[in-house]
Amino acid sequence: MTAPLLRIENLSVEFGPRANPIRVVDDVSFEIEAGGSVGVVGESGSGKSMTSLSILRLVPEPPGRISGGRILFDGADLLALPRNQMPDIRGRDVAMIFQEPMSSLNPVMTIGDQIGEAILLHQDLNSAQRRKRVLELLRLVGIPDPAGRIDAYPHQFSGGMRQRVMIAMAVACNPRLLIADEPTTALDVTIQAQVLALLKDVRQRLGTAILLISHDLGIIADSCERVVVMYAGRVVEEGDVRSIFRNPAHPYTRALLKSIPRLDDERDRLYQIPGSVPLAGSVTQGCAFRARCPLRVETCAVDRPPLFAFGPSHKAACWVTAEAAQARSAAEASP
Amino acid sequence: MARYIFWRLADSIPTVLLVLTLVFIAMRILPGDPAIAALGDNALPDQIAVFREKMGLNVPLWRQYLNFLHGVVTLDLGRSLISNTPVVNLLAHHLPYTIELTIAATLIGVTAGIPMGVLAATHRNRPADSAVRLYSLVGYAIPDFYLGALLLIVFSLNLGWFPINGGGDDFPSRMYHIVLPALTLAFLKSAFMGKLARTSLLEVFGKDYVRTARAKGAREGRVIYRHALRNAMLPLTTGLGMSLLATLSGSVAVELVFNRPGIGTLLISGISERDYAVIQGGVIVFALFVVVVNLMIDLLYIVVDPRIRVQ
C-alpha cells in the first residue's frame, strides 16, 4: 500500500486562553490519496474550516493555536516545519480557495497580477512567460476573453467569475492538493453547479487531489469519493460516499441525509434535526451528539464513542449502531 | 476616469464660489461695520467716511459682492491699510514660506508616521505597539505652539544649534530655518498618521484577501507591503488630506513661535493691526488652500483606488 498524499493524525485546535482553552478541533484524523477527493461535511461550528486551515497553518494566531497532532504531507510533518518554510508549501504543494469570492480577492490589484503573484512566488518565470501562463490559466477555468480580462480588477467580475479566478490562482503552480473551503456557498445555485463542475474538471486534467469542505452533503456526494462527517470538532463518521449514503452508521449522518431535499420527495416540510450544535468545547464527556440523538442510551453520556469499523473503509463513532452491527454480523456468521 | 476628473473639477467651481461667499459674509456682515472695526470706536465721522469710500463700502451690498468677486478673479485684493502695499504682493511674498513649511512637515511626518503604524500593527499588543500608541497619545495632546516653543528653548536658546527666528533668504538659509518648525508640525503629523496607519492596517489584516495572499505562499513582508498597506492607502489618503489641512492651520501658530514670515503671521498681524484688506486676503488664501487640498486628495484617490479609476 502506498503512503497517502495527506494524512492528518489526531489534530487538535484550541482557541482562547491557554489555561482555559476551547477545543474547536478535537483529535481529528483522516487521509487523502494522491489525486483523490475527500469531502468534509458538518454544520457551522463543527470545526471543519479550522481543520482545513490547519493544513496550511493559517489558523489565526492568536487567539487560536494548533495544540496537537501531526499533518503528514508526502510523509513530512507540516506542523513540525519551521514557520518560515510554510510559505514554500502554500500555493506550490497545497493550495486553497475560500468561501467568499467577493472578499477573497485583493480589490486594488488586477486579477492578472494576483494570479501572476502565485506563479512568481514559486516558479522561475519572467514576466512575459508569467503573463502567458496566466492567460492559459484563465482559459482553463473558463473565463471568457482572457486577454481582455487579465488586467481587470475584481470589482469588475461577478461572484462566480471571481471564484473561477480564485481557482486559477490556486492551481497556478499545479499543486498536488487543493483545499476548497465552502467554495460555492456564497454563489447562486446555477453558478454553484458550474464551479463544482470546474473543480471536477481541474482534478481530472491536472490530477490534483481535492479536499472539499461543505455543510451540504449533496454537494459532497456529487463531487467526492470519500466523506468525513464532523460534529462538534470531532470526526463522527468516515467512509466512501457509496457506503455512507447506503448505510449511514451514525445517527447524525442519518439525520443529515434526511434533511437533504429531493425531487421525489412527498413531504411538505424538510426534516430538521432537533436542537442545535453544542457550543465548541462545551461537551467534555460522552458523545457530543447525545442531546439531539434519537438512539441515545446511558453509555452515551459517560463514555466518548471511538470510531468503530462498519466495513472495510467505513467507520463511525456510535455505541448503539456499532453494537447493532456487531450483533448482526455475529448472527450472520453463525447460521 | 476622465468623466470623474471632469466632474470633480467642475464641482470645485461652486465650492470655490460658496467659500468666497462665506468669506464675504464673514468679512462684511458678521462684525457689523468694518470701518468701526478697523478704525476703533472713537473714530471721527469724516475718518469713517473716507475709509468707507476707500474700501468701496458705500455701494449696495450686492455691488460690493460683485466687486469682491471681480477683485478675487483679477487678483486685486486692495492695499494694506498699514503699509499701503497691494495685498496680493504681500501674499505672494509670504506664501512660499508657508508652502515650504507645509511640504517639509508633511514629508517628514508621513515618512515617519506610516512605518510607525506598520510597526505597531504588526507587533500588536507588544512593547513596540505600546510605544507607538503612547507616542500618538502625546502627539494628539501637545499643542503645536508649545512643542515649537520647547524645541526653540532647547535647540536654539540653550544649545544654539538653530536660528531663533525668521525664515531665511537664500535656499541653504531657508532650509536651516525650516528645521525646527517642520519638526514641530511633523511630530504631530506622524502621531496622527501613525495611529491612522495602525488602525487601518489592523482592519485590513482581518480581511479575507490577506488570508488569500498567505494561502498562495506570500511571506509576511509581502503580505504587509504588497497587500495590506496598499489597501490601507485608501483611509490613509483621506487622512493625508485631513492632516495636510491640520498642518496648514497649525503652521499659523508655529510661524508665530518661530517668527516666520508666512501667511499665518501675515493674517495674525493683520488681525491685531485691524488691517481689514490683509485679513480678507489671508482668509481667502487659506480658504482656497482647503478647496485645493480636497481636490488634490480626491484626484489622488484615482491613483490608489481602482474602483474609482476603472468603472
Next chain:
Amino acid sequence: MTTASIDTFEPVSPAPSRLEIFRQVILARPATLFAAIVILIFVLIALLAPWLAPYNPLAQSFLKINKPPSAANWLGTDQFGRDVLSRMIYGSRNSLILGLLSPALAAVVGTTLGVVAGYFGGIVDRVISRIVDLLISFPELLLAIIIAAALGGGFWNIVVVISAAFVPGFARVARAQTMAVRQEPYVEAAVAVGVSTPVIILRHIIPNIAAPIVVLMTLWTASAIRLEASLSFLGIGTQPPNPSWGNIIRDGLNNLFGSPWPVIGAGFAITCVVLAFNVFGDAVRDILDPETAQ
C-alpha cells in the same frame, strides 16, 4: 400564568444605569481612572482658584521680574513680576469653562441643524448639507481663526468662535443618525397615527441620537481646550491681562530670555488636560458607542 407573562415583559438585559456606566467607564481601566483623576484635580483647581492661588494673578511687581522658580514663587515670575503659578491657576478657569461650554453650545446648534436637515430632507437638507460638507473640510482651528478675525476677542465672542468650529461636525452626525432613526418602524408608526412633528422629534428622534452626540461632546472637549489655547496664543482668544494658558505662553514667548518657566508650565498644563480629556473621551465612546470604537 399571569405572573409569568408579566415577567416576560421584563427587558432581557436592562439598560445599564448611570452608576453602572460610570463604573464601567471610570474604574475598568487604570488609564481612564487616572485621566478622570487628572480632570477632577484641574476642575477643583479652577473652582477653588481664589483660595489656591498664592498671589493675585494680575498683581505686578517691579521688584521681582523674571525670577526663576523659588519657594515663594513655585514657577517663578514673568516680565511684569506676576506670579506664574497664580496666573496658571486662574487661567485654568478660562480653559475649562470654554472647553466645556463650547462643545455643549455647538452640540445644541449643530444637532438642531442636523435633525432639521435629516428629518425634513428636500431643499432644506440640500442647502444645509452643502454648507456643512464644505465647512467640515476646514480644520477647526482655521475656521475659528477666520471667524475670530471677523468677530474679534472677548469672552462670548470666543465661545461663539469655538462653538462655530464644531457645529458642522455635530450637524453631520446628527443628520446621518436622524435619517437612520427616521426609517425605524416606531417613527413611521408615530407619523402614521398622526403624532405631531415636534413631538416625534423630541420623543423619538432626539433620545435615539443622543449617544453619538454625547460621545462627540466628550471627545471634542479636549479639542475645544486646545482651540482656546491656540486662539489665545495667537492673540485672538482670551485677551490679556486676563490670564489663559494660551496667552501665558504668548507672553512667555516674548520673554524667553527672561524666563522660560511660564511657557513650560502653561504648556504642560494644556498637554495634561487635553491628554486626560482624550483618554476619558475614548472611554466614554467605547461604552456609549461601541460600534464606532475599534
